[in-house]
Amino acid sequence: MQTAATPVVPFWNRLRTISLYAFRGESLITLIVLSACSLLSLLPGVGVIIRLLVTVAFYKFGFEVLHATADGRMDPPAGGLRVEESSGWSAIWLQTGFIALAVLALLLFGPVFGLIAVIVLAFGWPGAMMSLAIDGSVSHALNPVTWLSIMSRLGWPYFVATLLCLVIYVSMANAQALFAPFLPSVLAIFLAQFLSGYALVTTCHLMGYLVHQYQDELGYVSDQPASAPTPPRDPDRDVLDQTEALIRDGKAEEAAKLLHAQLRSRGGADTAHLRYRKLLRLIGDRDGQLQHGREYLSSLVARDKEILAVDIARECAELDPAFAPTRAEETTWVAHKAAQLGQSQTALRLLSGFHRRHPDSADIPKNYLLAATLMFERFNRDKDAHALLTQLQKSYPGHELQPRIAQQLAIVERMLNQAPAKPA
Incomplete structure (x- = not known):
């Protein structure tokens, strides 16, 4: 987490740096390579598949940029496309979902109210992308309550950043339309893909910076602490590295047991707890997720981590509608916070049967x-x-x-x- 000694410079004071981010180091190399690969889409028979794979690769790199920036690393990530394959596909499904919602709105509400709905979706898109990058859930990112929650937490800076994203994409489209008629088809395809990639990387960097600047308001837990003159050593780093090695070897269950033992014996930061929950989801351990949810919620409530606490409660309630924290006061706190954050279904599930569980409360x-x-x-x-x-x-x-x-x-x-x- 950022401390008072190292304040984050507001994104509106770094617009020039943000606009030039895509032209630096690994980012520029990745844009050139993937844009060149897009030329293979001219091949008969396999062109559509190649274009889809290039798009997924662009989104994978975009998510790597978003994650790196959110964690406080302001240089383009080294190593190119390092994030999971599913990240690119998740972004594609999210974009498909937004397009489907826009088309449905136009069909159901007509041109006037449909256009209003499309504008709302446009302003919700950055929040959906940030949500997908934070927790990896497409369904959660498609939920309008998620966007509204992020908007309410960030306030006017969210809308300023959203308008900047729109300006970047409109400028990119105008540039494509301006130059494409005067270029050979091969160069036109390369330039169009390069400009699209630039817009994606720049907006992902901007959204990542927004998460980094407002990480406390969003309840975001960095995978890597931001750099500092004398950074303290992460006590969970060794065990997290060991779990990553086990996962690469296909030993997810052993990784989950190792991290569980660490959390039981020595506790851990939110990063370790969230990594453990991802492992439990990966191996399909529903009971483990519910048990850990109850234990972890107690810590989150004690530390007033309301957004993260509500998210954990929502996950557990989706697994088991009868789920509730162990203690009455914890249930009360989380349920009321969920209602305040617009998570009405989660609040109602937590409160159902409260008098039977805690008759003397x-x-x-x-x-x-x-x-x-x-x-x-x-x-x-x-x-x-x-x-x-x-x-x-x-x-x-x-x-x-x-x-x-x-x-x-x-x-x-x-x-x-x-x-x-x-x-x-």
Whole structure:
């Protein structure tokens, strides 16, 4: 994490450096090589496949740039295409999902409201890419709640960065249209691919820098600490290196056991915990993910890591809808934070059955008032909300929340008693 002694320079003060990033070192070499490879798309029969593979390779490098920048490494990553093959394909699926949403919006809402929806999707794209780079989940990145959460956390800098990304892509398209008619087809293909690659690398570097600048707000945990004059040695580095070696040898289960033993005996930073969860997902250990989720949540709650805590709770609740933290106060904290971050389904799952798990908890009225409010406002479960609020009113007379319970109950009752409009 960045400390007060080494503040991050805001991205708006580094725009020239960001715009020239793609022309430095390994980045320029990678752009030239992949653009040259795109010429093979002219081959009959295999051209489409080659173009797709080149696009995946560009996205792989883009993700390497994003990760490196988010971790505080401002030089282009050495070694070229080092990230997993799945990263490039995930980006392709994410882009396909956004295109499908845009087409669906235009078909369902018409040209005016459809265009508005497309603009919303354009502003959500950087948030989706940052989300995909952080946790690798395409479904999570496609969720509008994810974009809105990132937008609310970053505020106006997010929208400024998004506009810069749009300017870069529009400028790239204009440059292609300007030069393509005057060049031979081979040079035109090379230039078009090079400009597209430049736009991708530059925007990925910009998005990575945004994650780096606001890593605390996003709850981002770097795989590598940012450089400092006297960096402390990562106590988990040795065991993480050992697990990576085991994974390369196809021994993912042994890697998971090794990291589990480390976390049990000596604890570990968030980097080690998140790596362990990835290993558990890789080997399909559902019970291990749930058990670790409960243990890890206690640490996150104690350290007020709300975004990461809600993400872990969401993962576990998707694996088991009955999942809940061990302690009542932890469930209360995570559920209310989830509701604040727009994760209503996660909040409701955590609160379901709370009174049975913790019959003596003083948080029951507060939690079930929240649950009833979410049922009514987010899920159209008016009757369930009414029943829950009525039970709260009967079970906790004189409680300090009774005025709010009565107010919410009156709102729900007005909605339930509202007669449907009769045809004229």
